[in-house]
Amino acid sequence: MRHACAAMVLGLALAGLCAPAQAQPQPTAKPAGPSFKVMDTDKSGHLTLDEVLAHAKKTSRxxxxxxxxxxxxxxxxxxxxxxxRQAGITGLEHFGPVNLKELDVKGDGYISKDDLDEYFRRKHREAYSRADADKDSRLHPSEFALFRF
Structure with a gap:
């Protein structure tokens, strides 16, 4: 009898948990970054470093x-x-805390547009190299999942 009551209580609890999930639409997650298809401009089925850098330049902050x-x-x-935030700098917040020595490519104590462009090119090259598991200088869709800046 105890087992039957416990099973009924558990069944009702589970039914109660499932009902709201069915009644409410599930939120759709936004992709974290650009899609493979958007970056694969030549539609070859793989990404070259040039395609990645061209996309980065086109969408640079x-x-x-x-x-x-x-x-x-x-x-x-x-x-x-x-x-x-205090300095009114926008466009870097998605990267979290930033090492200023790495960002100051020229080493002059000033972060210029050229410094930023080179910094982001370098970071994209590094991310591309890490993601290219088979080292064939092309990112296949399965390797693209590893591409994180």
Missing amino acids: DVKPFRISDADLDGDGTLTLDEQ
């Missing part, structure tokens, strides 16, 4: 140049999200 000393308020060499 507009980050205004800034002096490191004006933005790195605590002088630790890392630009935190809070420091980005």
